[in-house]
Amino acid sequence: FGPAARSIVHSTLVERGGDLMPEYDYVIVGGGTAGLTVADRLTENGKNSVLVIEVGTFQNGTAVTTVGMGFFGITDPTLFFNYSSAPQPGLNGRRIDVIAGQILGGSSGVNGFQVHRGQKEDYDRWASYFGRKTSWGWDDVLPYFKKAWHFHPPSKALAKQHDIKYDDKYWGKTSNIHASWPTFLWPSLKSMMSSIGEIAGVTYPPDSGAGLPGAFWYPHSADPGPVLRSFARTGHWDGIEAARKNYHTLTGHRVLKVTFDKKGKAIGASYVPTGATSLASARSVKAKKEVIVAAGTLNTPKILQASGVGPKKLLRDAGIDVVVDLPGVGSNFQDHPFQVGAFFNFTNFPFHPDVNDFFENSTFLAEAQAEFEANRTGALTIASGNCGAFLPMGVIAPDTFKDIARRYEAQDPAAHLPAGTDKTVIAGYQAQKKALAAAIRSKGSAFYNFFFRGGYSEGAIVYLHPLSRGSVNINTADPYFSPPVVDYRALSNPSDGDILVEFVRFTRRYFQQTSLKKFNPVELSPGAHITSPADIIADVRNRMIPSTFHPVGTAAMMPRELGGVVDENLLVYGVKGVSVVDASIMPDLPGAYTQQTTYAFAEKAADIIKSRS
């Protein structure tokens, strides 16, 4: 694979905590997708001093940089947090691997490269939780999507060959975060894309960034020149941090908590070397203006809670002094469930090559490697996928979607939340329930995602708006050094079951009642004999993974009386001088994977933070 080496200067990368200045204008906790984006923007005028503290280190090996096959990063466990979830009663007691990037660049350095945006209705729904006009609706965030991404169109030949629709007007051209295309696409994808259009109600939007559901092609996060991963570190840090005297990065150190004065104003942050297991090696650094927590959905709530910001009872159980009782911190946890439809094998498959050749045909792989080494073209310019269907419930289940919405809407909002859930968090879920029931009825919100791999077997199906809610909390026995306790509470809401039954039925319809049937699809799972809703759900409990690595919601941007953690300006309620900027602020999931939104929100956050200084 050997991607071209790039010279990366990082002279101000501080490796020992003792080398820091005692005070910075901003201390950013977590040098991930959002953290490095904000740090770049805050330092670019040369005036603000910024320190980023990152628990991971600088990593630039092939597991990070390689585009081909998409999930190369996942082959190197040293690049990840890898926690084990609480046992999931809804999944027959299984524990799930909980994965997030733990390197400079965070999850953007290990993710699956897919770049999609979600629907207009996602952003308008989030804005609606404030019950009045906010600056987070679709029209407000669209300029930040343009600022966040540099779009490179597919080659004319590729666009023509595969009928790729795109429209530059939804994109920008200035960011150092690149959205580009492979030079080659698997031939079977064309049939997958055209066949789905035979189903009533499926449309083809003008661009993946148009904010509409449907079947579409989308780019991936790769720099098209060298064909290397484009991520927060390459786009917002390499060569930038070193050139700015006002910007320091401390890697290999874990922030334990935000420190406060007696009036609840943040003073700074306390941190230890990453491997430390006691407070003996803790140091602190001061923040003159603000501490910006950007540790990701799994660690942001842990840090806030360890700092005394969270549900009072939990903090007391852990022996932590309460700075503010904020019940929403760590609640409202969501991720996109995976393996939720049906899997099929085509037994009359005329296409060659296909994605399985990577794994089953060593001659093909060797040729692809040679082509990539020589020209940076071919199959190894494909990451994990560039097309798929993002479909609303009215298309998935035209006969039942209204009933599903009605039953969901009629639920007592507390009925499927954990016992003892705070009334503000229940009120927040009630607001989400109303908005998500409307989304089930809407043509503008996608619930079902099928990303097409381009192989003789297909079935990568993702549930975009799960209705169950989980939690991420400190371990009260060891709040600082133990991993967070992650509980998806998968399938705890029975309406998720109603929806997933329809996902299986729809997937069967797609394979068996469109032009795909000429390729003789044979159902591998659940298996054609499994037909009743009860049997389908029983099967889903066995195989569903409640994560596609897109966690959100644990520091939700919602009103405080709705269990929110940050306000519209991203400031944490009840304290001063602390904000959150990462995927944890999304109140619920977008109808898309989460990196594009995280970058766009970080761009917007930087403007908000600059405007209050």
Ligand SMILES: Cc1cc2nc3c(=O)[nH]c(=O)nc-3n(C[C@H](O)[C@H](O)[C@H](O)COP(=O)(O)OP(=O)(O)OC[C@H]3O[C@@H](n4cnc5c(N)ncnc54)[C@H](O)[C@@H]3O)c2cc1C
């Ligand atoms: C394997 C994988 C595949 C994915 N595939 C896709 C995809 O194909 N398309 C897509 O759109 N999205 C994808 N995502 C999701 C997307 O990458 C994330 O939603 C996004 O990057 C999250 O950004 P963030 O800033 O919230 O968190 P992160 O980027 O994870 O940043 C958090 C940072 O904080 C650091 N940190 C944590 N705790 C501490 C602490 N105590 N002290 C100091 N630093 C700390 C972490 O090391 C990390 O660098 C994927 C994610 C993963 C993990």
